[in-house]
Amino acid sequence: MSKSPFQTPNRRGFLIGGAALLSSPALAQSTDSTEEQAYDPLRPPPEPEPPVRRNISSFKAQSWQPYFSNTRNGAILVDTQSRVLHYWSEDQSVYRLFPSSVPLTEDMTRRGRTSVIRKVEGPSWSPTPSMKKRNPEWPDHIPPGPDNPLGSHALYLSWKYYRIHGTHDTRKIGRKSSNGCIGLYNEHISELFSMTKIGTQVLLI
Template sequence: MATSNRPTLSRRNFITSAVAVGAATSLAAPALAQNFDPITGQPLQAVGPTGATPDAGMVQYDANQDLRRNVSSFHMQDWQPYFSNLTNGAVLVDLNSRALHFWGEDGQTYKLFPTSVPVSPELTRTGRTEIIKKVEGPTWAPTPSMKKSNPEWPDFVPAGDPLNPMGTHALWLSWQYYRIHGTHDTRKIGRKSSNGCIGMYNEHIKQMYALTKVGTQVMII
């Protein structure tokens, strides 16, 4: 069989660069973050042998952040200070506590999940937006600016690939390139580890995918 001429070196460099950033902190990451949902205590899928994956870019970690300390700061919120109504449901992402709150249109459904958040203020966007698209099995491609800075990165990563930073489900926001999505690297949750997106455990984004609809209100504070 003829060998492929696809640029496998680029893919290898992409993997290596992501792993290198995560390797230094992987041993320090609490086992709680890797193996168990800190809210439910249920086991989560393990991080694969490839290590860290990029979240719309290179994975980075806030090494001084202890996920357990972050989880202890979770508390229930009331939707009324942030939304005038619950039409289509409402999502509040609190960047300080690194938590996502969801209220259903019925006024009874409430969910609280841990998230990852952007690594720096420059990559962070706040304000009001909404869900404009829902995708199960999302693919991923670097943005033009990412590709310019990292030309060795692949142009496209298919759905289901363990290197796909979008996880199993994704919710497109009205802001270009911004998503709420899953991750195969559970070490990122509870930390500053994304280049703009809001990351969730795959188990949790699957729930959000089922609960939300196109038009669900989103506010990031």
């Protein structure tokens, strides 16, 4: 599996600049704006987290019943603590469990019920107005391809700016590495993409 950071000199500059900005107190401040909490795909992964004792039992199969009243249109459960995404098909004949990336901080973590409203294979990415204001050197648009921070596929949620998507930077999976979105390995988002439909239920806990 190849890692594809931004490959042109200018895009390397964005990553280097993003790494410096990551330590800025201004960026660490939380706001009430949904846009400010949007996923920041140009931000590189944080430094390695300090060693913690993992609860391996949390990364295990779950039953859908404690979380959903039914599985109409399929159901996705994202556990931000164990950093795992669960999927059940509508007829419950298919169950999948995928490791995921999660938001960088508690302030950036949104929980609750939403749904898939759009599916895009080969997504493009553009910064939100607040991202562009903070980082005017960032590009206005990144087309689909190996440089795109949303990976190979994206599931757009009813929450504005929030997505479940792939990533070409596999270091992010299993870590706190986004400003709100949930990331999967490209091969996993491809599989999830093929199983979900518009209207698939999503719950983040």
